[in-house]
Amino acid sequence: MNKFKDIKKIIVEKPLKLDCGQTINNYPLAYETYGKLNSDRSNAIMIFHALTGDQFASGINPITKKDGWWNYALGPGKAIDTDKYFVIASNVIGGCMGSFGPSDINPDTKKPYGTNFPVITINDMVNAQYNLLDYFKIEKLFSVIGGSMGGMQVLQFVSNFPNKALTAIPIACTASHSAQNIALNELGRQSIMADRNWQDGFYEEQNKQPDKGLAVARMAAHITYLSKAGLQEKFGRKLQERDDLKFSFDADFQIESYLRYQGSVFVDRFDANSYLYITRAMDYFDLTKKFGGNLSKAFEKSDTKFFIISFTSDWLYPTSENRDIVIALNAIGKNVGFVEISSDKGHDSFLLDVPDFLNTVKYFLNTSYKQIK
Amino acid sequence: MKKEFYNIAKLVTQNSKILDVGCGNGELMKYITENISKDIRGIELSKSNIQKCVEKGLTVIEGNAEKDLRQFPDSSFDFVILSQTLQAFLDPENVLNELLRIGKKAIVSIPNFGHWKVRLHLLLKGTMPVTKNLPNEWYNTPNLHMCTIKDFENYCKERDIKINIKNLKFHNFFSELGIFILEK
Numbered sequence: 001m002n003k004f005k006d007i008k009k010i011i012v013e014k015p016l017k018l019d020c021g022q023t024i025n026n027y028p029l030a031y032e033t034y035g036k037l038n039s040d041r042s043n044a045i046m047i048f049h050a051l052t053g054d055q056f057a058s059g060i061n062p063i064t065k066k067d068g069w070w071n072y073a074l075g076p077g078k079a080i081d082t083d084k085y086f087v088i089a090s091n092v093i094g095g096c097m098g099s100f101g102p103s104d105i106n107p108d109t110k111k112p113y114g115t116n117f118p119v120i121t122i123n124d125m126v127n128a129q130y131n132l133l134d135y136f137k138i139e140k141l142f143s144v145i146g147g148s149m150g151g152m153q154v155l156q157f158v159s160n161f162p163n164k165a166l167t168a169i170p171i172a173c174t175a176s177h178s179a180q181n182i183a184l185n186e187l188g189r190q191s192i193m194a195d196r197n198w199q200d201g202f203y204e205e206q207n208k209q210p211d212k213g214l215a216v217a218r219m220a221a222h223i224t225y226l227s228k229a230g231l232q233e234k235f236g237r238k239l240q241e242r243d244d245l246k247f248s249f250d251a252d253f254q255i256e257s258y259l260r261y262q263g264s265v266f267v268d269r270f271d272a273n274s275y276l277y278i279t280r281a282m283d284y285f286d287l288t289k290k291f292g293g294n295l296s297k298a299f300e301k302s303d304t305k306f307f308i309i310s311f312t313s314d315w316l317y318p319t320s321e322n323r324d325i326v327i328a329l330n331a332i333g334k335n336v337g338f339v340e341i342s343s344d345k346g347h348d349s350f351l352l353d354v355p356d357f358l359n360t361v362k363y364f365l366n367t368s369y370k371q372i373k
Numbered sequence: 374m375k376k377e378f379y380n381i382a383k384l385v386t387q388n389s390k391i392l393d394v395g396c397g398n399g400e401l402m403k404y405i406t407e408n409i410s411k412d413i414r415g416i417e418l419s420k421s422n423i424q425k426c427v428e429k430g431l432t433v434i435e436g437n438a439e440k441d442l443r444q445f446p447d448s449s450f451d452f453v454i455l456s457q458t459l460q461a462f463l464d465p466e467n468v469l470n471e472l473l474r475i476g477k478k479a480i481v482s483i484p485n486f487g488h489w490k491v492r493l494h495l496l497l498k499g500t501m502p503v504t505k506n507l508p509n510e511w512y513n514t515p516n517l518h519m520c521t522i523k524d525f526e527n528y529c530k531e532r533d534i535k536i537n538i539k540n541l542k543f544h545n546f547f548s549e550l551g552i553f554i555l556e557k
Contacts, residue, residue: 327444367430
C-alpha cells in the first residue's frame with residue numbers, strides 16, 4: 001500500500017452497514033479535489049467514476065502517470081469548470097486506488113483480503129462517499145455527475161439523499177443492470193478466474209498476478225465501449241505492420257494489436273479482484289428493486305433537477321435505458337432534461353472529445369448555477 | 374421573436390407550470406422563462422434544435438410528442454403549448470387528446486388553410502399554396518393534416534373541447550394563424 005501513501009484520503013470511522021450484511025468501519029476513502037470551495041460552500045460538485053476509473057479525474061494521475069480519465073470534461077474553463085466549481089472525486093470502495101479494497105491488508109490475518117473482501121454494491125459505494133460531504137462540511141452539493149457506473153452512483157445518491165444535490169447529471173447509464181450487461185461482466189470475471197494465477201483470489205500473498213485473465217477481461221470489455229461503426233472506421237481490416245496475412249495467430253489486424261495493447265496496459269494499473277468486486281456491484285444494481293419495480297418511487301422525495309444524457313451509438317447503456325429514467329421522473333412531475341447526443345464513439349463517448357456532449361454539460365451547469373446565485 | 378410567440382406568451386399566467394411541445398430552438402421558452410415563468414420545459418425532436426435550447430440554458434427533453442407525452446401524468450402542467458405542429462403529426466387527434474390530458478389548458482396554434490391568400494392562390498394559380506406560414510412545396514411539406522380555423526372549431530365542438538380564447542380578432546378568412554386556448 002506504500003504507493004498510496006502520498007494521496008489524499010480520509011479514514012471513515014463511522015460504521016457502514018453493507019448490503020451484504022457486514023459492517024465496516026475505520027476504512028480508507030481516497031479522494032482528490034479540483035478547484036476551490038467558495039465561502040458559502042455552494043459550488044461543490046461530486047463526480048463518480050466508472051468501472052475502471054479513480055479519483056484522479058483531471059490532470060495527471062500521480063500513480064499511473066497517465067492523463068486523468070475525465071480530462072476532456074473536467075478542468076479550468078472546461079465543461080465542469082474548476083475555475084468556478086469545487087469538484088470532489090473519490091475512489092469507490094472495492095477499488096484499487098487507495099480506497100478500501102480487496103488488496104488491503106486484513107488486520108485479522110495480516111494478509112490481503114482477496115476474495116474475503118465483502119461483496120459491495122453501488123449503494124455501499126455511495127454511502128461511503130457521502131462521508132466526504134461531512135468532511136468538507138458541505139450542506140448541499142451543487143451537482144452530482146457521473147457516466148456509466150458513475151451515472152448509477154448519481155441515481156443512487158439522489159435516491160438515498162434526496163435533498164443533498166441541487167442538480168444531477170447521470171450519463172450513459174441505467175437504473176437496472178441488463179441481462180446483456182451482467183453477461184458481459186460475467187465473461188470478464190470468468191476470464192480472470194480461469195487464470196491459474198488468480199488462486200481463488202489470494203494471488204497477492206503468493207506473489208502472483210492473474211494478468212492474462214485480467215487482460216482478456218479488459219479486451220472483451222473494451223469492445224463493448226466502442227461501436228461497430230467506430231471500430232470499422234478506425235481499424236477496418238487494416239493490417240498491423242505487415243503487407244499481407246501471416247497465416248498464424250499473431251496479431252495480423254490492427255484491431256487485434258490494439259486490443260492486446262489495451263489489455264496489457266490495463267493490468268499495470270488495475271487489480272483483478274477489484275475488477276471482480278466492482279463488476280459484481282454493477283450487476284447487483286437495480287434501483288427499482290426496493291420500490292416494487294417502480295423507479296419513480298426511488299426519486300419521489302427528491303427535489304433535484306436532473307439532466308440525463310445518452311449517446312446514439314452506445315449499445316451497452318442504450319438510449320432506451322436512459323430514457324426509462326426520464327420517463328420515471330416525468331411520471332412524478334420532476335424537473336428533468338434529456339438529450340441523446342449523436343456520436344459514433346459508443347459508450348466511451350462520455351470520456352472523449354464529443355463537443356455536443358461537453359457543451360450540454362457546460363450549459364446545464366452554468367445555467368443552473370446562475371439560478372442559485 | 375415571431376409575433377405569434379408574443380401572442381402565445383400573453384396567454385400563460387405568471388409562474389405557471391408549462392410544457393412547450395415541439396419547442397424548436399427554444400425562442401418562446403426563453404422569452405417565457407425570462408418574463409413570465411421559470412417553470413417551463415420543452416419537448417423537441419430535432420437534435421440541432423435541442424442543442425440550441427441547451428445553449429440557451431433551457432430544460433429540454435429529446436422526444437417525439439406522438440409517443441412521449443404519455444409519460445406525463447394527468448393535469449401535470451398548467452399550460453401545454455403546441456405551436457404550429459399539430460398538422461405535422463401522423464395522428465393529431467391522439468396528440469390533442471394527450472395535450473388536454475396532461476395540461477389543465479392547452480394553447481394550440483394552427484396555420485389556417487382557410488386564409489384568403491391560400492384560397493386565392495389555389496383559385497388563381499391552381500397549384501398548392503405556398504405562403505409565409507406554409508413555405509414548403511407539396512412534395513416536401515411536413516404538414517400532413519392541414520385544416521382551416523373553421524375545421525378546427527368544428528372539431529372541438531364535436532368533441533366537447535372548450536375553446537376558451539381565440540386570438541382571433543380576425544376570422545377564418547383573414548387570419549393566417551389561429552391561436553386557441555383549449556380545455557376539456
